[in-house]
Amino acid sequence: MHEYSIVQSLLESCEQHARENEAKEVTKVVVKIGVLSGVEPDLLQTAFDTFKEHTVCNNAIFEMNIQKITINCQECGKISILEKNEFQCPHCKSVNLDVTDGEDMYLMSLEMD
């Protein structure tokens, strides 16, 4: 499953951050999930709970922030957050857009002890 490999690399980077900071454990993991990233939050949570055992994240709280699609309109230059997966500028109705956020999933922050 897609989410399993994501969590495995996420846990690896947590281990690495903990080592670099000489932390005993990670208490909180915050990730950002773009709505276009294809990541299912429920599956990601399950995968995290499954794989965190015996890692520095064993007792960590897993927090997911859902990132909506952010676009930069090429016609009017305005930056907007799209409420729906509808690729149109809310200001000028242009479809000539650059997606600037909401496509990726990444680690936002870690709290460690």
Ligand SMILES: [Zn+2]
């Ligand atoms: Zn526009």
